[in-house]
Amino acid sequence: MAKSTAPVSERQQFIPVSREKVKQALLGNWQLDEDSSQKYSNLFKMFEVIWHHDMHHNLEDLKNRYDSMNPDSFEDINYNKTNLSSFLEKLDEVMMDGNWLTITDEEIDEALEGEDILPISLDVRFDEFSNMKLYRLGDSYQETEVKSMFGLKKETKNVRIFSNVLTVLEFKDEKWFMAERKRKKHYLGQEGQGLHIRLFKDVPHLDMEVIFPNTSPSMRTLEKIKIGAPLVGGIVSLSMKYGPMLFGSTSGDTSLSLLGGLLTALGTYVLKTYTSYQKTREKFRSAVAKDMYFKGIANNQSVLTYMIDMAEEQEVKEAICAYMFIQESDVSMNEEELDEAIEEWLLSTFGHDIDFEVDDALAKLEKMNLLSVADDGKLSVISVAQALVTLDDYWDNLYDFVE
Numbered sequence: 001m002a003k004s005t006a007p008v009s010e011r012q013q014f015i016p017v018s019r020e021k022v023k024q025a026l027l028g029n030w031q032l033d034e035d036s037s038q039k040y041s042n043l044f045k046m047f048e049v050i051w052h053h054d055m056h057h058n059l060e061d062l063k064n065r066y067d068s069m070n071p072d073s074f075e076d077i078n079y080n081k082t083n084l085s086s087f088l089e090k091l092d093e094v095m096m097d098g099n100w101l102t103i104t105d106e107e108i109d110e111a112l113e114g115e116d117i118l119p120i121s122l123d124v125r126f127d128e129f130s131n132m133k134l135y136r137l138g139d140s141y142q143e144t145e146v147k148s149m150f151g152l153k154k155e156t157k158n159v160r161i162f163s164n165v166l167t168v169l170e171f172k173d174e175k176w177f178m179a180e181r182k183r184k185k186h187y188l189g190q191e192g193q194g195l196h197i198r199l200f201k202d203v204p205h206l207d208m209e210v211i212f213p214n215t216s217p218s219m220r221t222l223e224k225i226k227i228g229a230p231l232v233g234g235i236v237s238l239s240m241k242y243g244p245m246l247f248g249s250t251s252g253d254t255s256l257s258l259l260g261g262l263l264t265a266l267g268t269y270v271l272k273t274y275t276s277y278q279k280t281r282e283k284f285r286s287a288v289a290k291d292m293y294f295k296g297i298a299n300n301q302s303v304l305t306y307m308i309d310m311a312e313e314q315e316v317k318e319a320i321c322a323y324m325f326i327q328e329s330d331v332s333m334n335e336e337e338l339d340e341a342i343e344e345w346l347l348s349t350f351g352h353d354i355d356f357e358v359d360d361a362l363a364k365l366e367k368m369n370l371l372s373v374a375d376d377g378k379l380s381v382i383s384v385a386q387a388l389v390t391l392d393d394y395w396d397n398l399y400d401f402v403e
Contacts, residue, residue: 011355013099015346016138016163019048019313025349026320030328039384040324046391047316050368053398055312058094062304065090071194072300084170084195088133091168095135098311099357100166103134103208111208122215128177128186131170131195136203137310138163160205164310166303167211169196186214199297199306211295315364321345322361323370326381334377335362368394 015022023044027037065087068079112124126132144159177187200211209215298306321342326333333341339358346354362379365371370387372380382390 011353012101012139013355013357014137014163015314015317015354015356016140016352017317017346017350019317021350022317023320026324029324029345029349036384039388043323043384043387043391044316044320046388046395047319050391050395051312051315051319055308055315058311059304059308062087062090062094062308063301066195066301066304069195070301071191071196073194077194084131087195088131088168092133094307094311095166098137098307098314100135100137100164103136103165107205108134108208111206114206122209122212124209124212125186125214125216128171128183128214129169130172131168133168135166135168136162136164137166162203162205162208163201164297165200165203165208165211166307167196167198167200169198169213170194171196197300197303199299199303200295201297202295318357318361319364321356322358323365323381323387326371326379327384332374332378332380334379335359338362338379 023041027040032040065083067073068083069077069087071077140161140163141158142161143156145154145156171188171192174187177183196213198211203211297303322338325338325342325345329341335358339356342356342358343354346352346356362371365381369390370381372382374380381387
């Protein structure tokens with residue numbers, strides 16, 4: 001599977017490069033002596049520990065709000081609408097800070113109507129959810145080979161891939177499922193209680209319905225023909241063979257043995273068709289299960305930990321890029337010029353066209369007293385040595401419990 005240069009619908013703010021690679025690329029972008037490189041490495045470490053501390057506070061806050069509705073909790077699930085609203089509001093805030101985007105209704109409809117890699121159509125029972133939130137992070141196009149016509153035909157498709165997809169799902173209560181007969185068979189019991197959070201990777205946009213837990217396979221026309229053709233062919237064949245006998249076109253009476261043979265043959269074709277149908281359904285289920293095994297990253301509370309770690313990485317990458325470009329650039333820059341410089345560097349260095357969040361990055365530097373803005377809008381930061389002292393002092397004074 002190769003990456004394509006096809007444009008995505010909008011420029012993403014997420015930087016899909018590891019923090020370590022960004023650090024090494026920044027240090028290699030300027031001709032720095034060993035002492036300067038070491039000071040920058042120490043400064044990067046200070047950024048990391050400070051943001052790790054701040055993000056840990058966010059994580060504990062999220063975990064506390066989620067505890068009463070966590071399906072994996074050792075205690076009984078017991079929460080109300082106020083608890084749920086409080087958690088979802090905080091979750092949405094953290095997701096936006098981490099540059100996640102909400103998956104729109106239009107994108108969901110497109111996924112339900114089309115297919116990319118998996119030759120499967122699934123019907124999602126959306127009416128079973130009392131709450132549903134979907135987020136995505138990272139958006140690219142990849143060229144992949146897709147088989148069709150029972151494997152006889154191959155074609156290369158440009159497939160839109162979401163690097164990460166997060167689902168937040170709450171099922172309706174037992175009373176709703178038991179109200180109608182057709183709903184009863186889908187009731188999950190205790191397994192469906194609580195708020196279910198799932199994190200997936202590398203999800204093709206048009207195959208997105210496979211990440212939902214309550215789906216039913218919907219066969220394509222080609223699959224239906226494959227299953228029904230033997231039955232239709234068998235009926236036609238039996239009609240041509242036994243029809244004249246049954247309807248008196250030949251001499252002799254129709255015997256019970258002849259009728260029994262006809263029914264036996266017909267039953268055989270029906271059984272064969274049913275078996276083919278079951279095999280096709282099992283093939284669909286197996287394809288989905290295999291796909292989900294490799295795409296699933298984390299469930300429920302563990303998702304919160306993973307998500308906060310990703311947000312922490314993003315925050316640090318933005319801050320160190322902004323600081324180093326202001327400090328090491330030959331000319332003074334305003335906010336817009338800094339934004340353009342970093343975006344050009346990210347594109348030329350890593351091949352990613354990023355909408356860099358320059359205002360957010362500068363806010364971080366300003367919060368820690370590292371940034372100054374002149375009357376003409378030009379930006380400056382204190383030296384690396386001064387920054388190390390400032391951040392060390394900031395760290396030492398995070399807590400002061402001594403009276």
